[in-house]
Amino acid sequence: MDATYIQKNINQLKTNIFMHVRHRTLLQYTGEPVLNEEQLFYLLLPFFNGENWNDKMDKSIITVGIVHSSLSEHEKIHELDATSKEQQLTVLSGDYYSGRYYQILAESGNIPLIRKISEGIVHRCEQQVRVYENKSYTFRQWLESLTVIETALIKSFYTAYNFNQYLPIVENCLLLLRLNEEDKKHKNGETSPIYQLMVDSSVQHEEPFERLILREIDTLTTNLLDYLQTSTFLHDDLKQYIKQKVLFSQK
Template identity: 45%
Template sequence: MSATSITQAIHTLQSNILQHVHHRALLQNVGQPTLQQEQLFFIQLPFLDTAPMNDEQMKSAVAVGVVHASLLEHENVKETESTSKQQQLTVLSGDYYSGRYYQILAHTGNIALIQKLSQGIVERCEHQVRIYEQAHTLEDWIESLTVIESKLIEQFYKVFNFTDYIELMKQSLTIIRLQKELRALQQGQSGFLYKAFLLEEQAFSRDEIIEVIQQLLQQRKEQLQELLNRTKMDEELKQAIVQLCAI
């Protein structure tokens, strides 16, 4: 599995997803849906390591990608501008992508995947709601981030019996999300963890939160490297994960 093949596989999945959610008015007013390259990579990881996706599996992978796009569009709605035309169209785009996801799954007839993804969406949303609650530990917040980033792909893996890849995927996506949280803080922006820390009774400065996340990242990267060392998988795929996670 060469780096070029990995890139081509990601591009193919991305193109298929965009084709399924194409809508001229939304494209003009909101733009293309957000498709995260790391999500597209891990959706396909087991198939890149074993055998290429068949038609049913590709449709299912597209459905997972569309769900992610839908949820990310809803996350992009700003509370302070929720009544603006742009924000209303953002909500509508998320709803439209949701409808396309159900349509794709209906065509596959894969009841197990429908059930698993529905369960995953519920769990993901429950952890997103935690940001409005208090009395959670740091471990709880990290677990919420992990669920938000990986739950849908975990459910996808389970349907197609690729459970051996779950821990590797979860660790990697958590690291990537923590890196995004760190960059946001360093740039003066407020990410998920920053909002979570503000809920705590003890006040934390931005610099203190940055230091905590840096320590967490170092620990997580060491754990991921150990996991990669003992995992039997194509070396090019391992290298791709190393690059994605900046180990």
């Protein structure tokens, strides 16, 4: 298995998701749904590692991808311009995607998956709400929130199909990638609301926030590389692929 094969399957998953949510007017005003390829890779990780796979699982990861798209659309809304046509259509696109994944789930009749995804949505949204709350949270609490935001829906899929052995990998990798992304944006003058709130809540610490986040990135990187080294269930080619992704994200 090589990077070309992995990317081909990620692209196919993206195409399948787009096919289920394509709408001409929404495409015109809001563009294609937002899909995070890192999240799609980890949805497919058990497949890449040779786990038993079936059509039901394909439909499940399409559903999770649509849920991610729906939540991403809602996060685009700008409070100061929520009445513009584009913003209203962005809200509608998120609602439309929501309707599509509920429709797919209902047609599947997969009650355990429906329950797990519903729990994942609630858990993720609870953490996302922290961005709008006038409360203080510790640096560690923010890391826990970011982990949930990045991985809750993938965890729902893993749990529904007994792929829990992959959770330490996805939680560490996606948190690491998110922290790297937030750090790079901040250095480029594109600080996100979550990053700013993390900074504001870190006043209790004696050292600068930038040092805290860089130290966490180093710790996650070390722990992840050690985990990959000692893992016995993950294929060697996947270990190498993930390792390269982790090291590349540091650049």
